[in-house]
Amino acid sequence: MTGIAMTTFIDIVLFSMLVATAIAIVRMRSLFAVVMLAGVFSLLSALLLVTLDAVDVAFTEAAVGAGISTVLMLGTLALTSRSELASRPAGLTPLLVVIVTGAALVYGTLDMPNFGDPNAPASTHVAPDYIAQSPAEIGVPNIVTAILASYRGYDTLGETGVVFTAGIGVLLLISGLRRRRREEGDEE
Amino acid sequence: MIRHHLILRVITKMLIGPIMLFALYVQFHGDYSPGGGFQAGVIMAVAFIIYGVVFGLATVQQVFPPWLVHKLLALGVLIYAGTGVVSLFLGYGYLDYGAFTPDHPEHGQHWGILVVELGVGVTVTGVMVAIYYAFAARTPAISDEDW
Amino acid sequence: MDWDFIVGHVNYWLFIVLMMTGLYIVVAKGNLVKKIVGLNIFQTAVFMLYISVGKIDGGTAPIFPTDMKIDPAVVYSNPLPHVLILTAIVVGIATTSLGLALIVRIREAYGTIEEDGIYQIEKDIAAEEYRLHNELKSRRS
Structure with missing residues (x-):
């Protein structure tokens, strides 16, 4: 068994667990269970990311997906409702949409390079330069950090800005700062 | 405020220290091992969130008041963007860290990455804690018995 | 379609299956919290597809030894997708929380999240x- 076939085997095992979790999420009525399964889904995908050599990403996914996002979703459930109402039967339309979209995507993968191909376009353009140059130019062992903070510093500045903006948005929507101030003003 | 189970309270108190220490490790060791500002910010925020979940919102807001959180989440972006401005004034390009130690650009890169990651970490901590405060401060629509 | 082609592409197809499960939740389910969970599944599947494009056969995680003595024989996986997706995950949770905040406001305005x-x-x-x-x-x- 070559290395890539072994990886594929592990991937398939993790995948069946991921798909089982996703299908359970589709079928569950209790939103509490749905949120917990979403946490399980995140942890499983973090495992899969480790097999794909993306340790930094796996780390982030485990901390964010299973930690913060579960807490926030539970907070939302406490403010809204606990279970999903039985809605109209979905019918065949969503299934049809999903199958057509999926088929189009599969068609799109047919001319993609093989998984793990070292000569894939994605791995031959700038990435080898980053790996070859970063010891001399940046001198930081973790290449991901070197690219994140130095080569693509503008990019990360923008992402930080997006996180900041989303935080301000949440504060404006539900923090009730203005309402509280107005109530205090009424009392005076 | 509901007092949670004794074991929960004791374990939480024991865990908060190591969680914060781990966040700092991830923050400042990000050049050498997996990690960096984004992960460290999330982990640091988790330390405050777990404290708030177990001991109540009022208690955690005494330690980490909302006005401070709101200042921090802007401060992080300011640190990041400010680093670029400093390197501009030193006669280099925006966010060109070589500016900090002109005779040894590699060291400048180290400094730059450290400062910039600190900015990211501060913003992410601030945003996550602020979002948690915003959700937790609302009156719940579901009573505790319904869960 | 030989065996090599299938082994080399089955990964992508499995990611697409996951993506479509997420899309199905978004389209078919009426509950807004569940729609957000569906979007998260879709998002995670896209992340994994991106990362799998950067995987190189026999490669390892893109981190040099601490002493910077780099062995030229070691193959490192493509670090660029890792950087893009790492930031995307944190941006993803920030936007998810914005969506959740909107749901809270919708519930206050309409009394329902269906x-x-x-x-x-x-x-x-x-x-x-x-x-x-x-x-x-x-x-x-």
Whole structure:
């Protein structure tokens, strides 16, 4: 068994667990269970990311997906409702949409390079330069950090800005700062 | 405020220290091992969130008041963007860290990455804690018995 | 379609299966919290597809030894997708929380987080406005 076939085997095992979790999420009525399964889904995908050599990403996914996002979703459930109402039967339309979209995507993968191909376009353009140059130019062992903070510093500045903006948005929507101030003003 | 189970309270108190220490490790060791500002910010925020979940919102807001959180989440972006401005004034390009130690650009890169990651970490901590405060401060629509 | 082609592409197809499960939740389910969970599944599947494009056969995680003595024989996986996706995950949770905050406000305004319920209320409001409009028009003439 070559290395890539072994990886594929592990991937398939993790995948069946991921798909089982996703299908359970589709079928569950209790939103509490749905949120917990979403946490399980995140942890499983973090495992899969480790097999794909993306340790930094796996780390982030485990901390964010299973930690913060579960807490926030539970907070939302406490403010809204606990279970999903039985809605109209979905019918065949969503299934049809999903199958057509999926088929189009599969068609799109047919001319993609093989998984793990070292000569894939994605791995031959700038990435080898980053790996070859970063010891001399940046001198930081973790290449991901070197690219994140130095080569693509503008990019990360923008992402930080997006996180900041989303935080301000949440504060404006539900923090009730203005309402509280107005109530205090009424009392005076 | 509901007092949670004794074991929960004791374990939480024991865990908060190591969680914060781990966040700092991830923050400042990000050049050498997996990690960096984004992960460290999330982990640091988790330390405050777990404290708030177990001991109540009022208690955690005494330690980490909302006005401070709101200042921090802007401060992080300011640190990041400010680093670029400093390197501009030193006669280099925006966010060109070589500016900090002109005779040894590699060291400048180290400094730059450290400062910039600190900015990211501060913003992410601030945003996550602020979002948690915003959700937790609302009156719940579901009573505790319904869960 | 030989064996190599299938082994090399089955990964992508499995990611697409996951993506489509997420899309199905978004399209078919009426509960807004569940829609957000569906979007998260879709998002995670896209992340994994991206990362799998950067995987190189026999490669390892893109981190040099601490002493920077780099062995030229070691193959490192492509670090660029890792950087893009790492930031995308944190941006993803920030936008997810924005969506959740909107859901909280919707619940306060409509009293429900089911799509059908919100649609019904909107329809009632529209019908009421239409009725008022017609009343005014007939009074004017």
